[in-house]
Amino acid sequence: MCADSSHLHQPLSVLHGVGPRLADRFARMQIRSVEDLLYTLPHRYEDRRQLRKIAHLREGCTEIFCGEILASAEVRTSRSGRAMWEVVVGDGSGTITLKWFHYRKAWQKKTYQVGRRALFRGEVKRFAGRREVLHPEADFLAPGQDVDDFTRADPLNFGRILPVYPLTDGLHQRTARKIWKEAVDRFAAQVKTHLPAEFLRKRSLPPLDIALRQVHWPDNDADLSALQRGDDPCRRALVYDEFFYLELGLLLRQKGISLEAGIPFRIEHRYTRPLAAMLPYRLTAAQKRVLGEIKRDLQRPHPMHRLVQGDVGSGKTVVALMAALLAIENETQVAVVAPTEILAEQHYRFFSHWLERLGLKTALLSGTQKPSDKQRCLERIAAGEVHLVVGTHAVLQEGVRFSRLGLGIVDEQHRFGVQQRQVLKQKGENPHILVMTATPIPRSLALTVYGDLALSVIDELPPGRKPVKTLMCGEKERERALILMKKAIQRGEQGYIVYPLVEESEKSDLKAATEAMEWLTGFFPDVRLALLHGRMKGPEKDAVMRDFAEGRTGILVATTVIEVGIDVPNATVMIVEHAERFGLAQLHQLRGRVGRGGKESVCVLIRSQKCSEDGLKRLQVMCETGDGFRIAEADLEIRGPGDFLGTRQSGVPDFRIANILRDGQVLEQARQDAMELVARDDFPDHPRYHELMQALAERWGGRLELASIG
Numbered sequence: 152m153c154a155d156s157s158h159l160h161q162p163l164s165v166l167h168g169v170g171p172r173l174a175d176r177f178a179r180m181q182i183r184s185v186e187d188l189l190y191t192l193p194h195r196y197e198d199r200r201q202l203r204k205i206a207h208l209r210e211g212c213t214e215i216f217c218g219e220i221l222a223s224a225e226v227r228t229s230r231s232g233r234a235m236w237e238v239v240v241g242d243g244s245g246t247i248t249l250k251w252f253h254y255r256k257a258w259q260k261k262t263y264q265v266g267r268r269a270l271f272r273g274e275v276k277r278f279a280g281r282r283e284v285l286h287p288e289a290d291f292l293a294p295g296q297d298v299d300d301f302t303r304a305d306p307l308n309f310g311r312i313l314p315v316y317p318l319t320d321g322l323h324q325r326t327a328r329k330i331w332k333e334a335v336d337r338f339a340a341q342v343k344t345h346l347p348a349e350f351l352r353k354r355s356l357p358p359l360d361i362a363l364r365q366v367h368w369p370d371n372d373a374d375l376s377a378l379q380r381g382d383d384p385c386r387r388a389l390v391y392d393e394f395f396y397l398e399l400g401l402l403l404r405q406k407g408i409s410l411e412a413g414i415p416f417r418i419e420h421r422y423t424r425p426l427a428a429m430l431p432y433r434l435t436a437a438q439k440r441v442l443g444e445i446k447r448d449l450q451r452p453h454p455m456h457r458l459v460q461g462d463v464g465s466g467k468t469v470v471a472l473m474a475a476l477l478a479i480e481n482e483t484q485v486a487v488v489a490p491t492e493i494l495a496e497q498h499y500r501f502f503s504h505w506l507e508r509l510g511l512k513t514a515l516l517s518g519t520q521k522p523s524d525k526q527r528c529l530e531r532i533a534a535g536e537v538h539l540v541v542g543t544h545a546v547l548q549e550g551v552r553f554s555r556l557g558l559g560i561v562d563e564q565h566r567f568g569v570q571q572r573q574v575l576k577q578k579g580e581n582p583h584i585l586v587m588t589a590t591p592i593p594r595s596l597a598l599t600v601y602g603d604l605a606l607s608v609i610d611e612l613p614p615g616r617k618p619v620k621t622l623m624c625g626e627k628e629r630e631r632a633l634i635l636m637k638k639a640i641q642r643g644e645q646g647y648i649v650y651p652l653v654e655e656s657e658k659s660d661l662k663a664a665t666e667a668m669e670w671l672t673g674f675f676p677d678v679r680l681a682l683l684h685g686r687m688k689g690p691e692k693d694a695v696m697r698d699f700a701e702g703r704t705g706i707l708v709a710t711t712v713i714e715v716g717i718d719v720p721n722a723t724v725m726i727v728e729h730a731e732r733f734g735l736a737q738l739h740q741l742r743g744r745v746g747r748g749g750k751e752s753v754c755v756l757i758r759s760q761k762c763s764e765d766g767l768k769r770l771q772v773m774c775e776t777g778d779g780f781r782i783a784e785a786d787l788e789i790r791g792p793g794d795f796l797g798t799r800q801s802g803v804p805d806f807r808i809a810n811i812l813r814d815g816q817v818l819e820q821a822r823q824d825a826m827e828l829v830a831r832d833d834f835p836d837h838p839r840y841h842e843l844m845q846a847l848a849e850r851w852g853g854r855l856e857l858a859s860i861g
């Protein structure tokens with residue numbers, strides 16, 4: 152982080168040998184300035200500290216050795232008869248074979264002549280009892296040249312731990328190394344650490360300039376395996392620096408928001424107590440704990456911003472209902488925002504069912520409402536005649552005015568951004584905000600993404616739930632899956648068959664599902680089947696869903712993802728076609744549609760022939776675990792945080808070096824230290840923090856809505 156970063160922002164052309172063509176190649180890797188270069192780290196290192204005798208080369212290691220060419224010729228492999236170039240080199244201690252499968256014959260013949268000496272480098276393997284190196288790199292010595300003189304004359308490439316940089320077409324490792332080296336030598340010293348020195352001492356981290364030098368150009372006594380793993384103190388210092396500013400920014404934002412005046416509620420349980428008496432079950436300990444956390448927030452004079460996270464089927468909705476009743480008994484209104492029409496409709500049914508019994512009024516705002524009905528509905532909301540309003544984004548539209556909004560409940564947070572939460576807040580005088588998400592997010596990521604929200608976790612499922620048995624099979628075994636479904640239907644249960652939606656070919660998916668409907672009807676002659684797809688109009692979809700929820704339909708064939716949150720406890724079998732096309736988090740959500748009652752449930756994932764390795768890996772994870780958090784972690788590992796959250800909306804900043812998953816521990820440390828800093832009496836006014844605050848504004852100002860800082 153640099154307060155005066157003008158030098159670091161210079162283009163790469165300030166470095167020797169970087170002309171427009173090379174600059175272009177770097178630009179392809181998003182490296183445009185000196186700073187970009189400094190913050191693009193080697194992706195691995197090579198140990199070129201010592202040459203090994205051929206006899207001592209270690210199998211499985213990338214080694215460097217000097218040898219003389221003893222034989223060199225094109226040969227044919229014994230099995231396939233394919234041509235390859237083979238060279239045997241020796242150094243007196245032993246010999247080793249070098250092989251090329253891709254080469255230009257004339258060049259190979261001229262370059263690898265018997266008697267020439269070279270430094271060779273590559274991974275040593277064993278094949279048919281002999282050690283060999285495929286496609287080695289070679290640096291030729293002049294006749295009679297001493298090998299030590301040779302390596303000494305080229306210190307950028309020999310005699311040390313060497314960085315290996317990411318490359319692109321037309322950029323070679325040697326050139327890359329030279330350019331990076333110059334950037335580090337000339338500019339690393341300008342990268343200043345502004346973090347309080349006591350934190351660096353406490354965490355045993357070097358200042359940034361030293362850290363940058365070391366990660367790019369490690370000393371010969373550096374711990375190579377720590378470097379390769381990415382957890383050496385120098386890389387950690389860079390990661391810590393990135394996280395510290397982020398956490399500091401988030402904490403300051405949180406502080407700013409929580410100081411706003413809100414509506415403190417008095418809690419008398421006027422509606423919640425009768426509701427608890429009517430519910431057919433008792434709240435789980437986790438539900439009660441989370442409700443307690445919500446109640447504490449609601450009684451404060453500042454608005455609540457709380458995220459309730461709970462795995463699929465953990466019972467978030469009833470907690471939201473309780474919170475809503477607390478708002479209503481305080482004579483305020485509640486807005487419930489759902490991500491889809493179907494889910495809005497389901498929430499409406501749920502909330503209105505209970506509110507009606509308590510003598511309270513609920514309204515549904517939907518995109519497909521007749522204008523006259525909608526107008527009437529808006530008037531009732533504005534007049535305060537409605538206690539709770541459910542809807543999709545429709546609730547956020549300008550025309551929707553509340554008489555007194557006290558609580559906004561947002562379901563499925565990750566489809567909404569910080570901005571939508573702001574819009575909701577503006578519909579009242581700083582109403583309390585409760586966000587519910589079923590996407591289990593690893594804690595480290597949650598802290599970062601929802602840094603402005605307090606976190607509650609419902610970490611317990613209602614009693615009696617049995618894990619959903621998950622099977623994977625190929626298309627040929629589909630019939631066995633259908634037989635499983637038939638048996639469930641005979642027991643009076645219901646099932647889902649899901650076809651994935653591929654945007655560019657929605658039509659063909661629909662076709663596949665429509666065709667499937669035909670033969671499925673043949674397979675299940677006595678069962679009522681229904682088709683649910685994305686092109687259906689709202690009311691039509693609702694009718695299909697209602698029929699299914701109320702048990703009139705036995706099997707729901709859906710071309711789109713059956714919306715998150717659909718709750719039909721009697722459904723016990725799910726078959727997912729082309730299961731590999733779904734992401735892990737999505738599959739987990741989908742599977743969560745069964746296993747919601749006390750009955751045994753099964754989910755069969757049918758993979759298509761084209762299933763990729765990654766796809767297979769995902770399906771295996773699904774078969775191994777039902778734990779949403781473990782699935783989320785596996786997903787994050789396979790896909791990386793950007794994809795995992797859907798980059799655009801999540802607001803997750805891209806880190807230059809840090810990796811949220813791998814560096815979770817450093818993130819926790821940075822967060823703790825940032826909290827300690829924010830709690831200091833003299834922070835941020837004391838002059839000693841000025842540079843830090845300036846650096847913070849420069850780094851995250853716009854992205855974290857911290858415009859006022861600095």
Ligand SMILES: Nc1ncnc2c1ncn2[C@@H]1O[C@H](COP(=O)(O)OP(=O)(O)OP(=O)(O)O)[C@@H](O)[C@H]1O
Pocket residue numbers: 432433434435438461462463464465466467468469588589613614715716717718720743747
């Ligand atoms: N304490 C409880 N005991 C028994 N059943 C419960 C309890 N709490 C909720 N349920 C039932 O569990 C089912 C799932 O609840 P709910 O729909 O609120 O889950 P959810 O957390 O929103 O899940 P999802 O994210 O999958 O939509 C519902 O049928 C609900 O009636």
